[in-house]
Amino acid sequence: MFLYFVSFVPLCEENTKHVIFNRRDSKPAKSIILHNPMPHSEQKKTDIAAIESLAHTQVAGCYQCGKCSAGCPRAEQMDVLPSTIIRLVQYGDIVKAASAQSVWQCVSCLTCSTRCPKSVNIAGVMDVLKEISLEKNCVHPKQKRIVAFQRAFLNAVKRNGRTNEIEMVAEYKIRGFLGDGNPILAMKDANLGMPMLLRNKLHVKIGSPVKDKALVKRIFAKCGEK
Numbered sequence: 001m002f003l004y005f006v007s008f009v010p011l012c013e014e015n016t017k018h019v020i021f022n023r024r025d026s027k028p029a030k031s032i033i034l035h036n037p038m039p040h041s042e043q044k045k046t047d048i049a050a051i052e053s054l055a056h057t058q059v060a061g062c063y064q065c066g067k068c069s070a071g072c073p074r075a076e077q078m079d080v081l082p083s084t085i086i087r088l089v090q091y092g093d094i095v096k097a098a099s100a101q102s103v104w105q106c107v108s109c110l111t112c113s114t115r116c117p118k119s120v121n122i123a124g125v126m127d128v129l130k131e132i133s134l135e136k137n138c139v140h141p142k143q144k145r146i147v148a149f150q151r152a153f154l155n156a157v158k159r160n161g162r163t164n165e166i167e168m169v170a171e172y173k174i175r176g177f178l179g180d181g182n183p184i185l186a187m188k189d190a191n192l193g194m195p196m197l198l199r200n201k202l203h204v205k206i207g208s209p210v211k212d213k214a215l216v217k218r219i220f221a222k223c224g225e226k
Helices: 042-055 067-071 082-089 094-098 109-113 122-136 140-158 164-179 192-198 215-222
Strands: 018-023 031-035
Touching: 031 067, 042 082, 042 094, 042 122, 042 140, 067 082, 067 109, 082 094, 082 122, 140 215, 192 215
Parallel strands: none
Antiparallel strands: 018 031
16 A cells, blocks of 8 residues: 655646645645746756765656655655655755755665665765755754764764764763753653663773774764764
């Protein structure tokens, strides 16, 4: 049984005005009307080409069959379906695509890329949009805690070459609290500390770096991680 229905006006029509995407789930179906800004400005063409280069794909190949959205395990939690994200990129509306919650709801399971009959690397596009949302400071407010967690994880690896639970959790909680000021979320997992410690699942040693930290530093430098 298909959970999603995608209907669209063929783009080959010269007088195409809009594309309508309908979603069927337990909630009332939502329609997102994307006005056709064609022809692309030179800047939009440049932006699309940059995304395609970084994601190693061609978004123009997408014809909105909806297989990516139908197979996505996180689609129920997304505000904009993966197929719609690709359409936004096709139109050059990059900031709108990068501002969606869906970008950070994506878990990079590659189901969408695997199912795509045109081999569009949808997961790769999602990764690029994550970078853009950080660069443009347009991360959706509800997803800032996910960004805080990923930043805390990377910083722990950058410092030590591996994760350290105490350091990572402490930084994540601080970043999350400074981001939304919610003390309840900041203390949400405090009651798990002692049970984990008693079961030897929590390493209290602060900073247990690998021997070759220079290698880790070179990896981050090559990836442009600052």
